[in-house]
Amino acid sequence: MRWMHEISAGHEARPANDTAPPTALTIAGSDSGGSAGMHADLRTFFACGVHGTTAVTAVTVQNTVGVTGLVEIPPETVAAQVDAVASDIGVDAAKTGVLASAATIEAVLDACDKHGIGREGRTPFVVDPVAASRSGEPLLRPDALDALRYKAFPRATLVTPNLDEVRLLTGIDAHTRADLLDAAKAIFDFGPQWVLVKSGHLANDPECVDVLFDGNEAIPLPGPRYATVHTHGAGDVFASAITAALAKGASMPDAVRSGKRFVTRSVSHAYPLGAGVGPVSTFWRVSPRSF
Numbered sequence: 001m002r003w004m005h006e007i008s009a010g011h012e013a014r015p016a017n018d019t020a021p022p023t024a025l026t027i028a029g030s031d032s033g034g035s036a037g038m039h040a041d042l043r044t045f046f047a048c049g050v051h052g053t054t055a056v057t058a059v060t061v062q063n064t065v066g067v068t069g070l071v072e073i074p075p076e077t078v079a080a081q082v083d084a085v086a087s088d089i090g091v092d093a094a095k096t097g098v099l100a101s102a103a104t105i106e107a108v109l110d111a112c113d114k115h116g117i118g119r120e121g122r123t124p125f126v127v128d129p130v131a132a133s134r135s136g137e138p139l140l141r142p143d144a145l146d147a148l149r150y151k152a153f154p155r156a157t158l159v160t161p162n163l164d165e166v167r168l169l170t171g172i173d174a175h176t177r178a179d180l181l182d183a184a185k186a187i188f189d190f191g192p193q194w195v196l197v198k199s200g201h202l203a204n205d206p207e208c209v210d211v212l213f214d215g216n217e218a219i220p221l222p223g224p225r226y227a228t229v230h231t232h233g234a235g236d237v238f239a240s241a242i243t244a245a246l247a248k249g250a251s252m253p254d255a256v257r258s259g260k261r262f263v264t265r266s267v268s269h270a271y272p273l274g275a276g277v278g279p280v281s282t283f284w285r286v287s288p289r290s291f
C-alpha cells in the first residue's frame with residue numbers, strides 16, 4: 001500500500017479478462033445510511049449484473065432523517081481514483097452523483113477525457129446533477145453550477161435532472177407533464193447528447209411519466225406512481241440502472257427503458273427504515289423473498 005502523496009506515476013493496465021462482467025464506474029458521494037449515493041449505485045450495479053467501481057467525491061454524514069455533514073475528498077484524489085480504475089479495470093460506462101465543487105468537476109472531467117469517458121470518447125457518461133438531498137440539504141457548492149452547465153453537460157452522453165435541479169439550473173418551474181419537455185429542451189441547450197427529465201416531484205400527477213429527449217424526439221417513459229414516501233435514492237438507482245445497461249451495450253432508449261422498469265420495481269418494493277424516509281429497494285431483483 002502506498003500513501004497518496006507517494007503515488008506519482010500511473011497504474012499499469014492488466015490484460016483484459018474475457019470472463020469478467022461489464023464494468024460501471026460511479027463518481028459520487030457516500031451515504032452512511034446506505035440508501036442513496038454510491039451505496040445505492042453499487043447495489044444497483046450488482047443487481048444489474050455489472051461489476052461496480054467507485055471514485056468517492058465526498059463523505060456524507062447522513063441517515064434517513066437528513067444530512068448533517070459533508071467532507072469533500074481532494075479533487076486530485078478523486079481524479080486519481082478514476083485513473084486507477086480506468087487504467088487497470090477499465091470502464092464500460094460511468095455515472096456521476098454528488099460532485100461537490102467546481103474544482104472536483106474539472107478534475108473529474110480531465111480524468112474522464114484522458115480515458116475516453118464522455119461524449120467525445122467511446123465510453124457512455126451519465127451526469128446526474130445531484131444538487132441537494134431529498135431532505136433539502138445542499139450537496140453541491142454554488143460555484144459548481146456553472147461548471148455543471150458549461151463543462152460537464154457538453155461532455156455528457158445523458159443528463160438526468162429532477163425538477164428541483166431543472167429549476168436551479170435553468171430557472172424553469174415545471175408543474176405539469178407538459179412542462180417537462182420545455183425543461184428537457186432547456187437542459188439540452190447546454191450540449192449533452194440526451195436529456196432525461198424525471199417526474200417524481202410532480203406529486204399531483206397520478207403517474208410518473210419521465211421524458212427522454214435527443215434534440216428532436218421526446219420519448220415518454222410512463223410508469224405508475226406508488227403511494228409511498230420511501231423514495232430515498234430513487235434518482236441514484238435510476239441513473240445507475242441506466243449506466244449498467246449502457247455498460248452492457250444497450251442503446252440509450254433501451255437503457256433508459258430498462259432503467260425505468262428497474263427503478264419502478266425498486267420504488268414498489270421500498271421499505272421504511274429509521275425515523276425518516278426509507279430507501280427504494282433493489283432486493284426484488286436478487287432475493288427470493290423480494291422484501
Ligand SMILES: Nc1ncnc2c1ncn2[C@@H]1O[C@H](COP(=O)(O)OP(=O)(O)OP(=O)(O)O)[C@@H](O)[C@H]1O
Nearest residue numbers: 162198199200201208224225226231233234235267
Ligand atoms: N412515488 C413514485 N412511484 C413510482 N415511481 C416514482 C415515484 N417517485 C419517483 N419515481 C420514479 O423514480 C425515478 C426518480 O425520479 P425522481 O424525480 O424522484 O428523481 P430524484 O429526485 O433524483 O430522486 P430522489 O428521490 O433520489 O431524490 C423516476 O423514474 C420517477 O418517475
Ligand SMILES: Cc1ncc(COP(=O)(O)O)c(N)n1
Nearest residue numbers: 029030036037133134232233
Ligand atoms: C451521497 C448522496 N448522494 C446523492 C443523494 C441524493 O439522493 P436523494 O435525493 O434520494 O436524497 C444523497 N442524499 N446523498
